[in-house]
Amino acid sequence: MFDIERWQEIFDTIRKNKLRTFLTGLSVASGIFILVILLGFGQGMQNGIAKEFENDASTRFGFWTNSTSKAYKGLNAGRPIQMRNENFDYLENKYGDVLDAKSGVFRVWGALINYKKETGSYRVEGVTPSFQMLENQYMISGRFLNFDDLKGKLKVAVISNKIKNELFKNEEDALNKYVQIAGINFKVVGIYGDPSERDENRIVMPISTAQAVFNGADRVNNMYFTMKPVENFEEAVQQSMAVTDQMKTYLKETHTVAPDDESAIGSFNTLEEAKRFYTLIDNIKLFFWIVGVFTIIAGVVGVSNIMLIVVKERTREIGIRKALGAKPWSIVGMILLEAIFVTTIAGFSGLIFSMGLLEFVGPHIEVDYLLNPSVNFNVALATVFVLIFAGVFAGFFPAWKAANIHTIDALRHE
């Protein structure tokens, strides 16, 4: 194997049969290249979708209300449903063991916000302190709402960085300054940022304050929850969906909504959606794998084909070599080593080229649901070896056959 003379002989042959070598190499290199790129894109889609779900807490679920669409227990269809503080308190108590963050939301509509001469129109929402976790908000300065704010119905507000820039144009610091919301002064206690820019259009204050100041009584527009983390993803999905269903049933019962009325109480569950997406990714990845494997099979067939032709083309040469004293095994070795050498070099060039492409171009791809395509190096390496092995396997039989043809028949071969 490491006989230098033998390798020199092989290099001579390769050097003098450039086209043949090139074609063998090309089919191997392109097979590997396509596989790696496909696998890379599969991973890229997974990354991209995972990123889409980063904006909000990934285990979030929640409820909103609408009008009923069905008559039930003597009540007409079209009756508006309104959630109350007691609903929220009940759910918070009942599912306290499994719930992590929880917040009711009371929305203040059409309030103008002033600071000195600047005016803006933003969403104003009354929330609880754990709303920060639900929205994945991070503090840039100051603090988020706390329980004292909630209990004391304090007139404090947390604004986003974007709002701060718009209202406090020339002022360095917005903390502890007062903004007017619908003419009422609120003290800014914190500036938050949100991973999604869309969500930075929001001023939050304690829900108790919002209800008291803006005539909300005990009305709640939305309720959001997250579950305490569970190790197993499947289990988490199951649990979260079960809790969502139970809560929904409770809300329907207390508000006398028909059990099959889907429009009165709306709900969403991020985990369920995430699960759907992950199943989709799994399917896409499986599809890419199948395509990739078939590409490799095509590569293997290509290599085998070329090996068959090479052996046939070289039958006469094999005869000559045998007449000059070559032993069958040295013939087989010569053909196989050449095949191994070419497929190895080509396989690794395909590998390096495609990995390089993913490495340098991948991070610059800016498409939704596609992020940083990359590939597991070991998987790619394994496919190269599979291809080499397949090439050897495919080449061995014709080589062995050719090496054992009677020399005289090989010499007569045209």
Place this chain on the structure above:
Amino acid sequence: MIEIRDLHKSYKMGSNSLHVLKGINFSVQEGELVAIMGSSGSGKSTLLNILGMLDELDEGTYSLDGVPIANLNETKAANYRNKFLGFVFQSFNLINYKNAMENVALPLYYQRVGRKERQEKALKYLEQVGLREWADHLPSELSGGQKQRVAIARAMAAEPKVLLADEPTGALDSKTSYEVMDLIQKINDDGNTILVVTHEEDIAHMCKRIVHLKDGVILEDKKVEQVRAQQYVQ
């Protein structure tokens, strides 16, 4: 050098069996230059192939330089061929992607001679056949006569006990044929044993002994006055 007793060989052609060699007794001494003559189908090439271990005998015994040649497998045959025999073929059988020097060096590769020494030896033998300056040329760039001289150089490079030539002039015009025969005679003059298969009367008479084959038996085996090819080559 070569000792053959009661050699039989037949080929299966579908259901028919073709009896090609029907009891050949034949021996060659060292330094002989023997022509094996016969029309096509007389079995002369089959005999040469068996002598060259390119083909197997059915019956009889064959010994080469005192070594009994029997129970050959491909590996063993390859070994004997490499040690004992040099071949010259009608169709030259040079490897087309190797240049003249590399072609001549090839048997030495299978004798495990080092690369440098191989090249030196190859150049030496090319020199002997007068093609030293053609060493870098591919077979496709050589004339028929030149190709055959390269083939002879290749056969000689392994320093074989016996040189077997199967219609060495069959693909050449008469002038080049005489050049090739001149070369073969000179190699024989140096003491090498050579067997030449031919169907051309004039070529046969340039050897020292003619064995006439017909229908698988030796019809005639006589020593002849050698005609030197030199006189035709100017």
